[in-house]
Amino acid sequence: MKKCKSLFCIFLALSLILLLPGCSAPSAPSAPSAPDTGDAEKADIKIGHVVHMTGASAEAGGYEKNGADLAVEEINAAGGINGRKLVLVEEDGKSTNPGVVAAFQKLIEDKDIVSVIGPSPSTQVSAMLPTISASKIPVFTGGTNYGLTHSNCEWLFRFRPHDGMSAQAMVQFALEDLKATKIAILHATDAFGKGGAELLQELLKGKGITPVLVQGYNNDEKDYTAVITNLKQSGADCMLSYMTMSPDEGIFAKQRKQQGLNINWVGSSSIMAVAGRKLAGDALYGTYGVADFHIDGNEKSKKYSETYKAKYGLDPDFYSAWCYDSVYVLAEALKNSPDTKPETVQAALRNIKNFEGVEGVYNFDNNGDGLDQYHIVTNDNDVIKMVKTLKLTRD
Amino acid sequence: MSQILPILGQNLFSGLAIGGVYALVALGIVLIYRSTGVTNFAQGDMVMLGAFALFALSEKLEIPYGIAFFLALIIMGLVGYVFQLGVYYPLRNRTYLPIIIATIGAGIIFQNGMLYIFGSVPQKVRSIINVGGTGGLTFAGMFFDYQYIVILCVTILLVIVQNLFFEYSTLGKKMQATAQDKDMAQLLGIPVALMIAFTFIYSTLLGGLSGMLVAPIFFVTNRMGVTLGLKAFAASICGGFGDVRGAIIGGISIGIIEALGAAYISPVYKDAFPFLLLLIFLLFRPQGIFGEKVAEKA
Numbered sequence: 001m002k003k004c005k006s007l008f009c010i011f012l013a014l015s016l017i018l019l020l021p022g023c024s025a026p027s028a029p030s031a032p033s034a035p036d037t038g039d040a041e042k043a044d045i046k047i048g049h050v051v052h053m054t055g056a057s058a059e060a061g062g063y064e065k066n067g068a069d070l071a072v073e074e075i076n077a078a079g080g081i082n083g084r085k086l087v088l089v090e091e092d093g094k095s096t097n098p099g100v101v102a103a104f105q106k107l108i109e110d111k112d113i114v115s116v117i118g119p120s121p122s123t124q125v126s127a128m129l130p131t132i133s134a135s136k137i138p139v140f141t142g143g144t145n146y147g148l149t150h151s152n153c154e155w156l157f158r159f160r161p162h163d164g165m166s167a168q169a170m171v172q173f174a175l176e177d178l179k180a181t182k183i184a185i186l187h188a189t190d191a192f193g194k195g196g197a198e199l200l201q202e203l204l205k206g207k208g209i210t211p212v213l214v215q216g217y218n219n220d221e222k223d224y225t226a227v228i229t230n231l232k233q234s235g236a237d238c239m240l241s242y243m244t245m246s247p248d249e250g251i252f253a254k255q256r257k258q259q260g261l262n263i264n265w266v267g268s269s270s271i272m273a274v275a276g277r278k279l280a281g282d283a284l285y286g287t288y289g290v291a292d293f294h295i296d297g298n299e300k301s302k303k304y305s306e307t308y309k310a311k312y313g314l315d316p317d318f319y320s321a322w323c324y325d326s327v328y329v330l331a332e333a334l335k336n337s338p339d340t341k342p343e344t345v346q347a348a349l350r351n352i353k354n355f356e357g358v359e360g361v362y363n364f365d366n367n368g369d370g371l372d373q374y375h376i377v378t379n380d381n382d383v384i385k386m387v388k389t390l391k392l393t394r395d
Numbered sequence: 396m397s398q399i400l401p402i403l404g405q406n407l408f409s410g411l412a413i414g415g416v417y418a419l420v421a422l423g424i425v426l427i428y429r430s431t432g433v434t435n436f437a438q439g440d441m442v443m444l445g446a447f448a449l450f451a452l453s454e455k456l457e458i459p460y461g462i463a464f465f466l467a468l469i470i471m472g473l474v475g476y477v478f479q480l481g482v483y484y485p486l487r488n489r490t491y492l493p494i495i496i497a498t499i500g501a502g503i504i505f506q507n508g509m510l511y512i513f514g515s516v517p518q519k520v521r522s523i524i525n526v527g528g529t530g531g532l533t534f535a536g537m538f539f540d541y542q543y544i545v546i547l548c549v550t551i552l553l554v555i556v557q558n559l560f561f562e563y564s565t566l567g568k569k570m571q572a573t574a575q576d577k578d579m580a581q582l583l584g585i586p587v588a589l590m591i592a593f594t595f596i597y598s599t600l601l602g603g604l605s606g607m608l609v610a611p612i613f614f615v616t617n618r619m620g621v622t623l624g625l626k627a628f629a630a631s632i633c634g635g636f637g638d639v640r641g642a643i644i645g646g647i648s649i650g651i652i653e654a655l656g657a658a659y660i661s662p663v664y665k666d667a668f669p670f671l672l673l674l675i676f677l678l679f680r681p682q683g684i685f686g687e688k689v690a691e692k693a
Contacts, residue, residue, distance in 0.1 A: 216661075217663065222612065223413055225657075229658055233398060247517040247614055247616065258530065
């Protein structure tokens with residue numbers, strides 16, 4: 001076996017020497033290009049990552065990169081996958097729909113990439129769906145729009161619970177724990193916000209409740225005076241929100257406090273994101289949110305938080321958490337699969353049962369959904385505290 | 396309902412203040428247009444640069460707020476000078492088109508430069524007036540953010556000072572003369588290139604100042620100037636392109652129209668109202684409120 005390896009090394013060196021000077025020399029006739037036999041054991045396993053480095057989502061993109069990087073680092077330090085190292089290949093999604101599609105197409109050109117970690121914004125994942133279906137390669141996402149995993153794309157795997165579940169958790173908590181009677185819905189006008197608002201309305205309808213106000217606003221809004229006056233006039237005693245951008249949430253929270261809108265507020269997960277909290281300060285104290293990730297969620301998340309904080313000097317959030325999990329889940333799948341062909345990896349991912357990640361326990365169904373729980377958390381003087389964990393239904 | 400007046404007042408107030416910011420940015424666009432005949436599409440990004448300058452000095456280097464504010468203004472003046480040296484001066488003898496493209500390019504460089512230096516996390520800057528917990532006062536059911544009040548005062552003050560400067564100081568008169576007729580000004584011995592440089596410096600200062608004023612409200616990100624710049628552009632056209640009064644009236648009306656439109660029609664279409672107004676003006680009164688014919692100039 002040793003001899004075999006050294007022979008391969010000599011061969012590799014020779015072919016490099018032949019190839020390097022101007023490529024004029026004809027390459028050796030039997031040069032193994034991308035061998036898929038025993039020799040490939042040493043090659044790195046490439047994971048694509050469509051991550052936003054520029055544009056509106058660059059901030060979240062930075063956290064996602066942190067999470068994925070950390071997981072790769074840990075797995076490699078522990079010996080990699082059956083001796084092979086993991087490598088992330090990053091491509092800038094530019095925070096736009098065309099940007100993520102272009103980045104994804106560029107990544108899948110590299111046939112050595114076994115899976116791609118996609119972006120979080122649902123709108124962008126939605127734009128990628130046709131390309132994902134055509135590419136036939138497993139793609140991971142943190143986009144929580146219900147429809148993403150219900151549009152017959154069997155290659156998409158979701159590492160966060162979907163909005164149907166966050167809506168369930170929000171409605172359940174508002175009605176049962178906060179005893180809300182008049183509910184207002186605030187939502188961003190993109191796919192994520194609109195989808196969430198529709199689900200909330202549907203769930204409330206099932207309970208015989210019509211919201212007193214359904215209010216949209218556009219991402220990147222700076223002045224929420226009109227929104228706040230509408231909310232005040234509606235007479236709502238509880239507000240449920242699907243806001244996409246965490247800075248928007250910070251600005252809204254500040255103006256809400258200033259203009260004296262003091263009603264219960266249960267927000268989708270972005271309400272607890274680091275950026276918004278840093279900007280809003282005490283304006284977000286006392287608000288509730290649903291969180292798929294919490295530092296005290298389980299033993300793994302506690303350990304993850306310590307490592308993450310030591311490395312980046314920041315508390316981890318769900319952006320980093322789902323990317324971290326996606327690398328670990330993929331690693332688990334790869335350990336159990338004989339090769340790295342997309343179909344094999346896809347089947348191995350589907351076979352993952354009760355895998356504990358930092359977000360929760362993963363069991364992938366045929367739609368590609370992995371999780372079915374949500375934590376209700378509250379912002380207690382800038383400390384995010386667990387209120388309760390709700391086990392939810394997937395459909 | 397007894398809430399009708401406070402709600403109208405609240406929206407009017409925020410519209411006025413945001414309108415003041417549009418006016419300041421539009422003023423910068425108009426002044427440069429008057430003296431060079433080109434539209435500076437990077438003016439919105441000057442807002443962003445001003446906000447970052449203040450953030451870097453007062454929050455990162457922890458220089459006392461007043462000094463930081465003053466230093467940030469000096470930095471913006473320098474930025475204005477370098478900007479005209481790099482973007483306008485080499486292309487000054489070409490048509491307006493290459494220069495406009497160059498300003499767009501410069502804007503993109505500024506945005507990504509700041510992203511590179513300061514990262515993508517939005518940053519927080521303190522308000523100018525920091526008393527009380529809420530950063531403003533509640534009166535007759537309305538909330539008055541101190542920062543909004545400061546913005547309004549600064550806008551009014553600047554308009555007065557600027558008017559005095561252009562009408563009564565020699566430098567101001569020379570800049571006016573350059574704006575009105577470059578060749579004539581040159582014949583009279585006015586250093587035209589220098590006057591144009593001054594105009595760029597002053598316009599950049601205006602943009603930067605508006606950035607420093609809105610930083611505590613908007614939070615500082617590398618893209619904070621994009622929509623602002625576009626709305627200011629719309630404001631300068633509605634007011635009458637090339638007219639200083641027009642920029643101010645246009646800016647403030649756009650601020651108020653979008654605030655009231657959001658309150659009484661729909662917040663979802665808030666960003667559409669300024670551009671709807673722009674379209675109406677372009678269709679029915681292309682020369683704007685105060686008159687210069689855009690069709691001939693642009």
